[in-house]
Amino acid sequence: MDADALAELAKNRGLKLKRSRVRSPEKPGFGMFGLTDAAGEPVFGIRGKRALRASGEELESYLRGLEQDDWRKSLREAGASVSSGKRKKVREPVAAEIAAPEATPVANLKQPPPPALREAKGKDAEQLAELYALLGHAIAPELVRKNVKALARSGEPVLVIAQGDTVLGTCAYHATPMPHRDPPVGRITVLVLTEEARGKGFGRQLVAEAERRLGKLGCGMVEVTSNDRLREAHAFYRHLGYERTSMRFAKPLGGG
Structure with a gap:
C-alpha cells in the first residue's frame, strides 16, 4: 500500500499520517511513517515527538487491526440487550447471523487452514509465475x-507462504562462495507477496527462514537487491536490519 493509500486509511480512522522528510535512502528514518490523533498527539510509530519508526507494512497492519476492533465492537452492540432492571447477558452473535439469520451456522462451515510456510512444489508454478509478474518478471x-525442481535438487528450495493450495507469498535464496571472501555470501534472490497478504508479517517470516537456511549453509552475510522504484520494499529491508552498501550494475548477455 502506497503512502497516499495509507493516508486515506488513517483519515478513515480519525488519524493523521506523518511521513518521513528524509529524502536520502542512506539516512536513518527514510521511508518511515507514524500516526497522530486530531490534536497532533503521537498514536503509533512515533518515538518522542518527531522520530518516525513504523514501516508501511507495520502501519497498514495497525490500521487494519483498528478496523477489526471496530467490527467486533459493532457485533457486541448488535447483540446487547438492556432490561428495566438488571442488564441481561446475551451471547455475542456471529457475523453470519447478523447478515442472514437463515444462513448455515458458521460452526458448520469448513474453515480455511491457517497460512503456513513450506517449500514450493511443482503445482505452485502457475501462482508463482503470477507473483513474479508483480515484480515485472514475465x-x-x-x-x-x-x-523450482532444480533449486530443490541443489539444496536451496524455493519458500512459500500458503493457505491450503493458495500461495500468498514466496522467497528464494542462494549461497555463493566468493574467491575474495570467507565464509560464503548468502543472497535473497526474490521476495514477493500478493497485494492482499502484505502487512501481515508474512514477508518477515519468509526472510527469517531464508536467513536461517543460509546460516546452515555456512554464509556469514546476507545480501538482497531491490529495484529502485520499490521504495516500500527498501524501508521493509531497513526495518529488518539491512543496510545499503553498494550499487548494482547489470548487463544482458547476447543469446541469453
Whole structure:
C-alpha cells in the first residue's frame, strides 16, 4: 500500500499520517511513517515527538487491526440487550447471523487452514509465475516449475507462504562462495507477496527462514537487491536490519 493509500486509511480512522522528510535512502528514518490523533498527539510509530519508526507494512497492519476492533465492537452492540432492571447477558452473535439469520451456522462451515510456510512444489508454478509478474518478471509457469525442481535438487528450495493450495507469498535464496571472501555470501534472490497478504508479517517470516537456511549453509552475510522504484520494499529491508552498501550494475548477455 502506497503512502497516499495509507493516508486515506488513517483519515478513515480519525488519524493523521506523518511521513518521513528524509529524502536520502542512506539516512536513518527514510521511508518511515507514524500516526497522530486530531490534536497532533503521537498514536503509533512515533518515538518522542518527531522520530518516525513504523514501516508501511507495520502501519497498514495497525490500521487494519483498528478496523477489526471496530467490527467486533459493532457485533457486541448488535447483540446487547438492556432490561428495566438488571442488564441481561446475551451471547455475542456471529457475523453470519447478523447478515442472514437463515444462513448455515458458521460452526458448520469448513474453515480455511491457517497460512503456513513450506517449500514450493511443482503445482505452485502457475501462482508463482503470477507473483513474479508483480515484480515485472514475465516467465512461463513451465519454466518456473523447472527452476523450482532444480533449486530443490541443489539444496536451496524455493519458500512459500500458503493457505491450503493458495500461495500468498514466496522467497528464494542462494549461497555463493566468493574467491575474495570467507565464509560464503548468502543472497535473497526474490521476495514477493500478493497485494492482499502484505502487512501481515508474512514477508518477515519468509526472510527469517531464508536467513536461517543460509546460516546452515555456512554464509556469514546476507545480501538482497531491490529495484529502485520499490521504495516500500527498501524501508521493509531497513526495518529488518539491512543496510545499503553498494550499487548494482547489470548487463544482458547476447543469446541469453
